[in-house]
Amino acid sequence: xxxxxxxxxxxxxxxxxxxxxxxxxxxxxxxxxxxxxxxxxxxxxxxxxxxxxxxxxxxxxxxxxxxxxxxxxxxxxxxxxxxxxxxxxxxxxxxxxxxxxxxxxxxxxxxxxxxxxxxxxxxxxxxxxxxxxxxxxxxxxxxxxxxxxxxxxxxxxxxxxxxxxxxxxxxxxxxxxxxxxxxxxxxxxxxxxxxxxxxxxxxxxxxxxxxxxxxxxxxxxxxxxxxxxxxxxxxxxxxxxxxxxxxxxxxxxxxxxxxxxxxxxxxxxxxxxxxxxxxxxxxxxx
Amino acid sequence: xxxxxxxxxxxxxxxxxxxxxxxxxxxxxxxxxxxxxxxxxxxxxxxxxxxxxxxxxxxxxxxxxxxxxxxxxxxxxxxxxxxxxxxxxxxxxxxxxxxxxxxxxxxxxxxxxxxxxxxxxxxxxxxxxxxxxxxxxxxxxxxxxxxxxxxxxxxxxxxxxxxxxxxxxxxxxxxxxxxxxxxxxxxxxxxxxxxxxxxxxxxxxxxxxxxxxxxxxxxxxxxxxxxxxxxxxxxxxxxxxxxxxxxxxxxxxxxxxxxxxxxxxxxxxxxxxxxxx
Numbered sequence: 001x002x003x004x005x006x007x008x009x010x011x012x013x014x015x016x017x018x019x020x021x022x023x024x025x026x027x028x029x030x031x032x033x034x035x036x037x038x039x040x041x042x043x044x045x046x047x048x049x050x051x052x053x054x055x056x057x058x059x060x061x062x063x064x065x066x067x068x069x070x071x072x073x074x075x076x077x078x079x080x081x082x083x084x085x086x087x088x089x090x091x092x093x094x095x096x097x098x099x100x101x102x103x104x105x106x107x108x109x110x111x112x113x114x115x116x117x118x119x120x121x122x123x124x125x126x127x128x129x130x131x132x133x134x135x136x137x138x139x140x141x142x143x144x145x146x147x148x149x150x151x152x153x154x155x156x157x158x159x160x161x162x163x164x165x166x167x168x169x170x171x172x173x174x175x176x177x178x179x180x181x182x183x184x185x186x187x188x189x190x191x192x193x194x195x196x197x198x199x200x201x202x203x204x205x206x207x208x209x210x211x212x213x214x215x216x217x218x219x220x221x222x223x224x225x226x227x228x229x230x231x232x233x234x235x236x237x238x239x240x241x242x243x244x245x246x247x248x249x250x251x252x253x254x255x256x257x258x259x260x261x262x263x264x265x266x267x268x269x270x271x272x273x274x275x276x277x278x279x280x281x282x283x284x285x286x
Numbered sequence: 287x288x289x290x291x292x293x294x295x296x297x298x299x300x301x302x303x304x305x306x307x308x309x310x311x312x313x314x315x316x317x318x319x320x321x322x323x324x325x326x327x328x329x330x331x332x333x334x335x336x337x338x339x340x341x342x343x344x345x346x347x348x349x350x351x352x353x354x355x356x357x358x359x360x361x362x363x364x365x366x367x368x369x370x371x372x373x374x375x376x377x378x379x380x381x382x383x384x385x386x387x388x389x390x391x392x393x394x395x396x397x398x399x400x401x402x403x404x405x406x407x408x409x410x411x412x413x414x415x416x417x418x419x420x421x422x423x424x425x426x427x428x429x430x431x432x433x434x435x436x437x438x439x440x441x442x443x444x445x446x447x448x449x450x451x452x453x454x455x456x457x458x459x460x461x462x463x464x465x466x467x468x469x470x471x472x473x474x475x476x477x478x479x480x481x482x483x484x485x486x487x488x489x490x491x492x493x494x495x496x497x498x499x500x501x502x503x504x505x506x507x508x509x510x511x512x513x514x515x516x517x518x519x520x521x522x523x524x525x526x527x528x529x530x531x532x533x534x535x536x537x538x539x540x541x542x543x544x545x546x547x548x549x550x551x552x553x554x555x556x557x558x559x560x561x562x563x
Contacts, residue, residue: 041427041457042428042456042460145327147331147451148325148327149326149327173454174326174455175483176324176325176523177325177523177524178523181524202456202457244458244459248527251552251553254550254553258553258556258557269530269531273531273534276540276556277540280540280556280559280560281539
């Protein structure tokens with residue numbers, strides 16, 4: 001499922017009558033099967049963009065095409081959009097409501113056409129994919145789980161419907177490192193199986209290690225877009241340092257101040273380790 | 287000791303045998319900066335929610351600032367002395383104006399109204415947000431929102447401030463703002479208890495309490511805890527980047543003189559290594 005965004009703008013109306021421009025003239029394309037990261041400070045318009053992609057808001061101007069179809073055109077089948085695009089918003093743990101974990105995850109499957117055993121099998125798959133022991137957790141109250149566990153139950157509820165485009169708004173905030181890695185590896189597997197992934201995150205390492213392309217928003221404008229590594233290299237060159245660098249890039253900067261210059265393409269942990277090995281075991285000298 | 291806990295056990299699951307905390311002993315000294323580390327479900331939040339009696343003690347004994355947490359008559363005093371900032375900046379606000387939000391706690395504690403403006407002003411000054419009194423919380427950045435939430439706590443003049451993953455939802459600059467304020471408050475003598483999943487935020491703590499499956503797995507100086515690969519693995523955590531680099535480089539035959547904890551220490555160790563070879 002490809003996505004085409006053309007001259008997209010969105011203004012929020014304020015009580016006083018004035019308008020706040022949350023998104024300004026954004027154009028970009030996301031290819032089917034891509035894994036795209038969205039980076040930007042709080043309030044830059046990331047969440048508004050996601051809401052527009054999911055059809056939860058209509059743009060003030062501009063168009064969004066999913067597989068060539070304008071999702072805001074008259075007569076466009078909204079139901080199809082809901083089945084195509086799965087969205088997990090921030091703090092999904094607050095959205096849990098059913099009396100058991102199993103019922104909560106199964107809720108989204110109500111209108112999927114699946115019945116009985118098929119629903120159970122799908123719920124089992126979703127919960128096991130998120131690292132749960134299905135039999136142990138199925139009858140527990142979702143409210144009795146820890147914060148991170150609730151998050152994983154909520155994700156299970158989104159993936160249970162197997163949408164072709166999956167959008168995650170800050171999915172790993174508050175997860176511990178192992179859960180973070182498990183989640184990102186799981187998303188990568190979904191991606192490799194053909195699902196288009198869009199992930200908003202403040203975690204620079206996650207964006208650098210896992211996404212293929214990056215969109216950078218600043219005050220409602222798309223200020224950079226491209227292959228992830230190239231975008232990180234460009235952001236590092238910005239003088240104001242307004243955007244996050246990866247931990248590896250920060251170490252490269254500190255080393256450069258001490259006269260050890262590593263290649264500018266060092267972005268991830270693996271890059272840094274390889275460059276240091278090369279430099280310190282003789283490869284980089286002479 | 288400001289916090290002394292013995293054999294604390296807790297379950298959310300009455301009927302069942304699943305313990306969220308099991309036989310936890312804990313001591314925290316006045317003025318200490320304590321980081322609590324552990325994977326999701328390890329019992330971190332459950333433990334700290336005992337400190338101000340958000341959760342009732344089921345088993346064991348716990349004293350915080352000389353108050354027995356089971357003593358319901360002193361619960362208000364306990365909650366004033368032991369303030370808490372939570373994870374999500376957006377659902378800690380009760381008012382649409384910053385100063386009213388900060389004053390909410392003061393109203394509850396029946397602080398004389400005449401004292402409000404001065405208390406609000408000095409709380410905002412502590413979190414470096416002077417002049418934001420009339421702003422709407424929803425017009426602030428994530429880091430600013432957390433600092434307003436913290437100002438609401440500080441207005442009550444607490445002894446202990448607990449940050450329960452208060453940086454988890456923030457962008458890198460917002461995180462930096464909050465961490466900076468934590469250390470500033472620590473310097474003024476406040477006792478800081480910080481729960482976080484960002485290991486790099488714990489390296490400057492006086493002490494780390496490492497939790498796993500409801501138990502205290504280890505307690506000690508960040509250097510001792512964070513550089514112990516086996517221990518970190520047992521706790522299902524990943525050590526800070528400089529520590530990982532140190533061990534991965536060692537495997538490649540690059541032996542740095544000692545295991546660095548911060549980026550600065552790592553760079554120093556690399557420079558030393560280069561000057562020797």
